[in-house]
Amino acid sequence: MTPFVLPAITVLGGVLRFHEIGSKGLWLDEAFSVWLGWQPVEEILDWVVRIDQHPPLYYLVLHFWIAMGDSAAAVRGLSALCGTLTIPVVYLLGRRLSDDTLGLLAALILTVSPFHVRFAQEARMYTVLNLNASLALYALTRLLTDPRSARVPVGQQIIDFWQARRASRVAKEEALQQAPGYERGFRETTDRVSAPTRRRWLRLQTIETDLAWLGYVVFTAATLLSHNTAVFLPVATNLFVLGLHAVRVSGFKLAKAEAVDGKPASNVKRQASSVVRRAPDGVLRPPGLRNWVLAQIGVFLLWSPWLVAFVVQSVGVYREFWISAPTWQTITDTVGTFLSAFLPSRIRWLEVVWGLYVALALLGLIHFRRRPGHIAFLGVVFLTPFVGEWLVSLRRPIFYDRTLIWASIPLYLLLAAGVRQLRYRPYMLAAALMLLTVNGLSLREYYTHFEKEQWDDAAEFVAKRVEPDDLILFNATWVQIPFDFYFRSYNRPVAEHGVPVDLFDRGILEPKMAESDLPRMRSLIRGHERVWLVYSHDWYTDPQGLIPPALEEELDMQDRRDFYGLQVHLYGIQ
16 A cells, blocks of 8 residues: 555645745745855855854755746745655654554645645745754664664674675686686676676665664754754754663663562573563664764764854854744644644634644554653654753743744654554544644645735835836845845846845844934935835834834835835835
8 A cells, every 4th residue: 555655645745835836925034045045155155154043054955956947936846845755754754663554644644734835835944954854863763673773883784795795796706717718708798788687786684774874874964954953853862862771771770689689680681681682673772872972973073064153153143033032822832833834713613623633642642652662752852842942042032933843743753643543444534534624724724825025016016116216225134135036027227225234234134223323324315316115024123113214304205015024115305
């Protein structure tokens, strides 16, 4: 069933993520992504350190991606593709933790998640973050369910593989040299003919543990380079793995304590070790401590070129950032968006919907009741980023639902386990249909009513009315980027300036307007009979509301047009 169902689920996920992907214009953050993607590689690295708060991986990938086109649909295609590729990864993760059915159910829940569909349709790094984190977690589960990760040193399988391959090649050449001339020629000819259909490599299983180690190291580092808050991924994995080691050590200490009562410690310790060796498939075992430390060193080495920039960006965020302090309502709302973002509040029996999710989560715990390691794994991966961002937010708020996107994966696995626990196919089908119905209503709400900042409409409005001697001012200086993304196509040359300063002149994205900046603004408008003000994100960049009154002191307001997420004012001489 899986060879047919999984591709169908993945195709459905792709359809949902690419559906009407270009119907809405790019909003501020997306346009900034495209602007960075346009820059040369070396300048991308420089700009993200100077003015951004994110690592460079997504921007670097986007730099090469937009060579195929920079329309809204094209630039969002990278996110949609990564979101689609995450679906089979989650299936593999669920299968590794339980079975095919649970993997398919988890993949289906991810497929129809409105939260994931939304960010698969944004030209931002969140689905890249989620894909890399999912791959890292899958590699980790392979290590946790493979006894060879504890007893075989990292890299030994690959070394043995190459040695065996080399020995086989040498033996074959020696045998060929010893054969008679006519037979040697025959062997050489037949080898060339049959090579494409012959297995020339040893079975992949002989190196799969080393491949899992490599995957964990590479994709954990890639996750860290996708978003700075992803530091909580290695924190979570280390908490879990070292916790498993602590449980194992405490078991040995218990064995020694029992030896005091007359039971040989060696026998008890041998029995405790045999539990690990004879554990059924799927039970989570800690990898070797030495191997684990080497893997963490590998992750750090891959990420370390970004260390200094990470510190610089962290200091900048600590000094000032726009996110508000989280409350318990913020946290519960984030979990709610994971389950079904955009769920219409007007539908009846809303409490029944949330009751369904709670019941499935409880059934998921029952499903794993005989495997407490699985519950601990899902719990640690889910809770660590929540608790981590909340603790950091006590000093500087950083708690944001989209940065926690990878924490939704263990939640979906738990819900899938709950559906799986129903066991009887009619019950499982009914629960799956209920989930599909709820998320289907949410997706309909998203496609129909979700709005993004209307920079395309605002640019068109100005382009049709602007005159060559006009001046366009931008209160939040970097909103000039999304405006110009659309305004450039109209080929209407006109002077543009930011207030309080021009774009990036202060080395930050969103400088705040102060009274000391008003003289510069007055000097800019001097000599212009008409001035346009593109006014957006004023709650942060013009918190005192200084700009419009100051313009009205010099000129008369002639027109005002409201768009979603911004306003356009026209001032002039009557």
